[in-house]
Amino acid sequence: MKAVVITSPGGPEVLQVQEVEDPVIGDHEVLIKVEATALNRADTIQRKGLHPPPKGASPYPGLECSGTVLAVGKSVARWKVGDQVCALLSGGGYAEKVAVPAGQVLSIPEGVSLRDAASFPEVACTVWSTIFMMSQLSAGETLLVHGGSSGIGTFSIQIAKHLGIRVFVTAGSEEKLSACKNLGADVCINYKTEDFVARVKEETGGKGVDVILDNVGGPYLQKNLDSLGIDGRLFIIGFMGGAATEVNLSCLLARRLTVQAAGLRNRNLENKAKIVAEVEKHVWPAIAAGRVKPIVYKTFPLSEAAEAHRLMEGSSHVGKILLIP
Ligand SMILES: NC(=O)c1ccc[n+]([C@@H]2O[C@H](COP(=O)([O-])OP(=O)(O)OC[C@H]3O[C@@H](n4cnc5c(N)ncnc54)[C@H](OP(=O)(O)O)[C@@H]3O)[C@@H](O)[C@H]2O)c1
Numbered sequence: 001m002k003a004v005v006i007t008s009p010g011g012p013e014v015l016q017v018q019e020v021e022d023p024v025i026g027d028h029e030v031l032i033k034v035e036a037t038a039l040n041r042a043d044t045i046q047r048k049g050l051h052p053p054p055k056g057a058s059p060y061p062g063l064e065c066s067g068t069v070l071a072v073g074k075s076v077a078r079w080k081v082g083d084q085v086c087a088l089l090s091g092g093g094y095a096e097k098v099a100v101p102a103g104q105v106l107s108i109p110e111g112v113s114l115r116d117a118a119s120f121p122e123v124a125c126t127v128w129s130t131i132f133m134m135s136q137l138s139a140g141e142t143l144l145v146h147g148g149s150s151g152i153g154t155f156s157i158q159i160a161k162h163l164g165i166r167v168f169v170t171a172g173s174e175e176k177l178s179a180c181k182n183l184g185a186d187v188c189i190n191y192k193t194e195d196f197v198a199r200v201k202e203e204t205g206g207k208g209v210d211v212i213l214d215n216v217g218g219p220y221l222q223k224n225l226d227s228l229g230i231d232g233r234l235f236i237i238g239f240m241g242g243a244a245t246e247v248n249l250s251c252l253l254a255r256r257l258t259v260q261a262a263g264l265r266n267r268n269l270e271n272k273a274k275i276v277a278e279v280e281k282h283v284w285p286a287i288a289a290g291r292v293k294p295i296v297y298k299t300f301p302l303s304e305a306a307e308a309h310r311l312m313e314g315s316s317h318v319g320k321i322l323l324i325p
Contacts, residue, residue, distance in 0.1 A: 002325065003060045003095035004305045009049025012306035012313070015061075015094075023058065023092065023099035030079050030087075030102050031071040036118035036299075037062045037093035039312050039321040040151065041215075041238065042265065046091075047309065053091040054266050062093020062323075063265065066108065066118040076102040084108050088121040088276055090265055094305055096325045103273025106280050110288035119294045119320040121276075123155035124283045126237060126264050129275045131156070131213050132282070134260060135233040139164035141210035144200060144227060146220065148185060149176035149318045152237070154295040156213055157183045159283060162291040168209060170196050172315070179318040183295070200227040208232060208255075218245035225251050225259075236261035295319030 005018045025031045043061040045051035053059060066086040069079050079085065079102060087105045092098040108117045131137045137160070145156045148169025160167045161184035168187040169180045177188040187203050189196045200209055208229035214220055217239035224234050225247065232255060251257060264272070286292045297317040300308040302325045312321055 001096040002302065003092070004062075004302060004323075005060065006047050006049075009047070012047070012309040014047060015305040015309065017303050017305070020060075020095070022097055023095075025071060025073050025099045027073040027075040028102055029073045029099045030069055030076060030085070030105050032065060032067040032085065032087060032098050032100060032105075033070045034065045034093065034096055034098055034325050035067040036115045036322045036324050037065045037095075038118045038122065038151070039308055039323065040064070040122050041240070041312070043094075044309055044313055057090035058092025058095075058098065060092045060094050062091060062095065062098070063089050064118060064121040065089060065093040065098055066114050066116075067098075068114075070097065073102070078102060079105055084114050086117040086121050088125050088264075088272060093118075094302060094323060101269050101273070103269060104276050106276060107284070109284045111290065112287060112294055115299075115322065115324070116294035116296055118322055119151070119296055120155075120283075120287070121279075122264070123151050123320070124159075124279045125272075125275050126152060127156050127159060127213070128279050128283055129264065130235045130237060130260075130262060131160075131211050131233075133275070133278060134262065135211050135235050135258070137163075137165060137211045137233075142166045142168065142204065142229075144168040144170070144196075144209045144212045146170045146191075146213065147215045147240075148180040148188070150215065151295075151320045152213070152215065153180070154183055154319045155292065157185045158292040159286060161185075162286045168200060168203065176318060197223050197226045204229065211235065213237065215239075216241040218242040221245050222247045225257060228255060228257050230255050231257075233258040233260065237263075297321055299324060301325075
């Protein structure tokens with residue numbers, strides 16, 4: 001089959017389509033003929049040699065896909081050859097075929113095309129497992145999402161609004177903020193021209209927000225803590241601004257704050273299967289009801305994976321970028 005190979009750690013130009021061995025499935029796995037895969041920031045970090053795949057995972061990039069089942073392992077009961085599915089992967093999506101544990105395979109949400117379904121597994125599993133399952137964000141509360149126009153951000157806005165949450169976002173341009181507003185965000189903050197802590201305080205009558213989903217890390221830690229209200233929860237999923245910083249911890253005690261962080265890719269199979277099942281139960285109905293839509297910015301053929309990475313690293317996109325084998 002054809003797959004995108006990281007020929008050596010480096011810039012987008014190291015991504016090359018090559019002929020490689022087909023994946024071999026185990027008893028608990030499903031072989032998928034890939035219809036589409038979607039980019040994630042983690043792919044660009046893997047390409048640079050800084051985010052190696054977990055042990056046993058495919059060496060090719062790609063954390064999610066949609067497609068058609070080509071074969072099933074002998075212990076797989078739910079799926080059969082010919083089923084249209086999407087899946088959360090530990091790698092290997094940038095290819096014509098991929099093997100995935102059956103517990104990470106999902107049905108195609110109703111009303112979504114097979115191709116666009118590739119835009120959901122990673123964002124849905126990341127957002128649901130963090131701010132909903134772990135931070136217990138619930139109706140009537142407030143959420144601040146940094147990187148509101150990102151793949152993660154555009155999904156977070158929609159699912160949170162659907163669940164009755166007041167959503168604040170930050171983004172780096174008026175164009176991105178307007179996209180966030182159109183998706184339902186209530187308070188849109190341009191972090192390049194405004195102090196988000198001051199604006200959060202102003203919009204919440206001085207109280208602060210209940211939950212923050214953060215992809216910036218170090219440089220935002222103190223500001224995030226300063227933006228949280230009593231019993232507030234900060235969830236960190238990325239370090240785009242850096243991982244090291246110094247903070248004043250006294251607010252944690254005074255306002256009973258929680259700081260948590262997690263990655264999805266390195267979770268064990270049972271953990272991922274549990275998250276996938278929760279996502280199918282709670283998120284898929286919201287998609288079927290038209291309350292959460294796939295936000296696809298641009299689609300590239302697999303052979304243009306390097307161009308797709310350049311687009312993502314240039315950060316001008318809103319939502320997801322797809323690759324089609
Ligand atoms: N922990 C996990 O399991 C997990 C899973 C999936 C994703 N993530 C993380 O979630 C984040 C979003 O992922 P994605 O795939 O949706 O990415 P994406 O679509 O490429 O979006 C990243 C966004 O972050 C903003 N940004 C970039 N550099 C920044 C900086 N230095 N300071 C502030 N904002 C910055 C950019 O928007 P602006 O122009 O507005 O700055 C950009 O839109 C990434 O950090 C990714 O690694 C984590």
